[in-house]
Amino acid sequence: MPDLLIELFSEEIPARMQARAREDLKKLVTDGLVEAGLTYAHAAAFSTPRRLTLALEGLSAQSPTLKEERKGPKADAPAAAIEGFLRSTGLTRDQLEQRDDKKGATLFAVITRPGRAAPEIVAEVLDRTIRAFPWPKSMRWGAGTLRWVRPLHSILCVMTDDHGATVVPLTLDGIAAGNTTRGHRFMAPAAFPVSSFDDYVAKLKAAKVILDPAEREAAIWHDATTMAFAQGGEVVDDKGLLAEVAGLVEWPVVLMGAIGEAFLGLPPEVLQTSMKEHQKFFSVRNPRTGRIEKFITVANRETADHGATILAGNQKVLSARLSDARFFWENDLRTVKSVGMEGMAAGLANVTFHNKLGSQADRIARIEALAREIAPLVGAAPDLAAEAARVAKADLQSAMVGEFPELQGTMGGYYARAAGLPEAVANACKAHYQPLGPSDDVPTKPVSVAVALADKIDTLTGFWAIDEKPTGSKDPFALRRAALGVIRLVLGNGDRISLTDLIVRGLGLQLWRNSIMGPIYTLESEIERLECDLSDPNWVGTFLTGTRQQAEQLLPKLREELRSLQRQMDDLDAWLVVAPTDLLAFLHDRLKVHLRDQGIRHDVIDACLAMPGNDDLTLLVKRAEALAAFLNTEDGTNLLQGFKRANNILTQAEAKDGVEYSFGADPKFAADASETALFAVLDAAEATLAPAMASEDFPAAMAAMAALRAPIDAFFTAVQVNSDNPVIRRNRLNLLSRIRTICLKVADLTRLEG
Amino acid sequence: MAATQGTPRSFQEIILRLQAYWAAKGCAVLQPYDMEVGAGTFHPATTLRSLGTRPWAAAYVQPSRRPTDGRYGENPNRLQHYYQYQVLIKPSPPDLQDLYLGSLNAIGIDTALHDIRFVEDDWESPTLGAWGLGWEVWCDGMEVSQFTYFQQVGGHDCHPVSGELTYGLERLAMYVLGVGHVMDMPFNDPDSPIPLSYGDIFRQTEQEYSRWNFDQADTAMLLKHFEDAEAECDRILTASQPDKAGRHIVMAHPAYDQCIKASHLFNLLDARGVISVTERQAYIGRVRALAKRCADAFVTTEAGGGQAA
Secondary structure, three states: OOEEEEEEEEOOOOHHHHHHHHHHHHHHHHHHHHHOOOOOOEEEEEEEOOEEEEEEEOOOOEOOOEEEEEEEEEOOOOHHHHHHHHHHHOOOHHHOEEEEEOOEEEEEEEEEEOOOEHHHHHHHHHHHHHHOOOOOOOEOOOOOOOOEOOOEEEEEEEEEEOOEEEEOOOEEOOEEOEOEEEOOOOOOOOEEEOOOHHHHHHHHHHOOOOOOHHHHHHHHHHHHHHHHHHOOOEEOOOHHHHHHHHOOOOOOEEEEEEOOHHHOOOOHHHHHHHHHHHHOOEEEEOOOOOOEEEEEEEEOOOOOOOOHHHHHHHHHHHHHHHHHHHHHHHHHHHHHHHHHHHHHHHHHHHOEEEOOOEEHHHHHHHHHHHHHHHHHHHOOOHHHHHHHHHHOOHHHHOHHHHHOHHHOOHHHHHHHHHOOOOHHHHHHHHHOOOOOOOOOOOOOOHHHHHHHHHHHHHHHHHHHHOOOOOEOOEOOOOHHHHHHHHHHHHHHHOOOOOHHHHHHHHHHHOOHHHHHHHHHHHHHHHHHHHHHHHOOOOOOEEOOOEEHHHHHHHHHHHHHHHHHHHHHHHHHHHHHHHHHHHHHHHHHHHHHHHHHHOOOOHHHHHHHHOOOOOOOHHHHHHHHHHHHHHHOOHHHHHHHHHHHHHHHHHHHHHHHHOOOOOOOOOHHHOOOHHHHHHHHHHHHHHHHHHHHHHOOOHHHHHHHHHOOHHHHHHHHHHOOOOOOOHHHHHHHHHHHHHHHHHHHHHOOHHHOOO | OHHHHOOOOOHHHHHHHHHHHHHHOOOEEOOOOOOOOOOHHHOHHHHOOOOOOOOEEEEEEEEEEOHHHOOOOOOOOOOOEEEEEEEEEEOOOOOHHHHHHHHHHHOOOOOOOOOEEEEEOOEEEOOOOEEEEEEEEEEOOEEEEEEEEEEEEOOEEOOOOOEEEEEEHHHHHHHHHOOOOHHHOEOOOOOOOOOOEHHHHHHHHHHHHHHHHHHHOOHHHHHHHHHHHHHHHHHHHHOOOEOOOOOEOOOHHHHHHHHHHHHHHHHHHHHOOOOOHHHHHHHHHHHHHHHHHHHHHHOOOOOOOOOOO
């Protein structure tokens, strides 16, 4: 069984594309080989900045011989039909077999496809793979037509078996496959031949190239942590950065340097972000102080001066970058100290949030109004929540966030503290954006919760007001994330909030209506004045309106414009009537997804959604959890069966009789002991259920229902509901109605499956 | 050769060494284009010559203007007027990376001591309707050049592909010469009878242009000039073809001059802060439309490999 080694050697492949490219190369080549009838034992793909490599072990030396039989036309079919068959099979008439079947003599083609040698198949598959490689962006170069991520320089394609190594013949756009590659661009640039994967890996290492990205990552991390530890520091973990850096070097050399004394006062987030974004440096923290004091850079080569020149150069670039950062930081601090956070936020009046939803300042005013209302519901002081809302986005106007948008909120916290604002307000700057994703923490401090909720409700109601809802996979304003944020904030803190109230309030604060209303008023008064002017036969026009004739022509245009605006207004008002229900339904949909991830069935949620107060998510989930737990017990499943049976009989009888059996079951008509017993337990259940429901003690309510299970079972076993005696029948149907009423108090059990 | 020269001593020596290096590699060493441009790419030797099938190899210094980057000569790294060194070779030779690294050695960057990296950076010019793939080249963590394989220019696919190298001369020179503030950089040899620093030559102009760019430029006039340039470009391209002698001369270059003008006028208007975010896109689109039509015209000419001659 031969082994196969493929290396595609090119100019520098972007680091972010390498992981995906390894997978694609492996999949495309192995799929192609298997499709062509070859098998292999093991496949592994590797990459460096300059090469993509695939190693296959135990490849079959050739594909199996295949025999294919195809039925053709009858022997006496018209010549054209037979010729067509010959063409499609590639055989001649005398190579066809003639067999007799039910319908007479029929022609058959027996085609033997001899197995093909692996190299031939490999060449075909590799050619196809390179030409159709799914790079996120690819390019042409020179005068050629081939596309690759960057210019492709050479192809190594070698099969190795017991007899030695042979090159798989293959030429692509002038590049002939061979058995040579090159080492490190600077340290070992010469070409050399390889005979097998092991030989390749060993010779690459000798030529200062570590092939396996995982090995480079491990080496970088090991050296970095060791070096930091030796100086009493720890490297700030960053898996994404590690993978990226490993994709930028073939021969990693880790160097550590100190951050200039002048910059150590910058917030650690600023140091970390600046170093990572601009220079792909790791941060080294002093564990005693929590400050970031050193950096680690990863060079791509060894040098005679052990990296001294490289480190000095990097340090110099870092100083220039951090000088900028310090300039922003000091400038921002000066701003907040002189004009406060609200002064810093002043410019947000000129920043458009969305052309239909006003400026960032408009948005902040809405969030403030909402936060003030939410505050008492989540245990926050309304004035504090309002203040937090006013300043939480101020840092969007800071120089630092202008440079590093990912520091929004974080910088706000620092600046709010510098401005002497209360800690609760400072915390809300960062926390009000949270949770940023399904795995991000949910704020718990009341002021933060109030502003975070207000922020998300404003976003949702804003885009609902202008009917910009997510569709399919399109969610450009991240409204699903905002909805999940609302859900997690409410549930995570156990807050009792009527979302409908908040939605209606939020919609009411949106400016969209005003933006139509203003022009309508203006037009109305203009038309009125013009009509009044024109009613005077002696009026000759004014400088503003033009001549009388021009004014007469203007009037119908203005009227049409007004009608169009009024139509827009009518449409909007009609939509705003249904928008709250629509938005609540959207939130319920997201809640279902959220709860399904936590193992609660969708029908259980539906059963609870059908109950009143479903816009109080905490209550809703309490109910759903209790119901889900109850349905997991034997009593629960049996009671559900009993309920369904009672409900079915009752529904059928009501449909047939055209009446509603809802009142008047009387124990004196009980004909059977089981019936009498049922009366008794229903009385008891009602007595327990009412206070349990009133105190929202769903487990207690479920327990009360569980007590019904045995008597209901016994009742159905002992008696026939549809008795011949009409009095007894009516009484029993009314009794079933009591079962239904009691059960439906807890949740709409009719919506449960099974 | 380069190694024996040692480290350059002045800004101009770096330019001279680049000129000598690329001349030795066979490039036509051109002179700067005589118009105000935002980058070396605008020179017709790059924009227009990257189109069509005829081979091309040119290198030149291009003074470039970015009015919004003016800092009155006070910022150590930012200037509203600066120099780019530009190399364009079509078709891009297979050893372009090595040629480029040779140029670093020529200006005194010893690749055995420094860490040179090719870091992904795709280039796009919305005003020229152009894009390409390539890298920014890092030397010890500092960006010293842009390296791009042009894929499309003026809306035309590049066939063959040009390789473009752009060196930001001031930044590169400051690094090589070990200077912290651009104005302190020696322009000629510091041992000359009359040594001149970059600041001796440009501090005052940076102050004057910063004031004009930001506060004084007459925006109504600039706007009118923008519209005039746009109209003239259109007129040149749509002028009835045969001239008095009955010749058909397509005027791609004169039209492209007007496109360059429009682009720079837009930059000036932008620096004056009179263009809103939404208008910005519209202006860029108008310049791009001109660039595209110039490119359409150029590819019909002889230099563009077309049939019009």
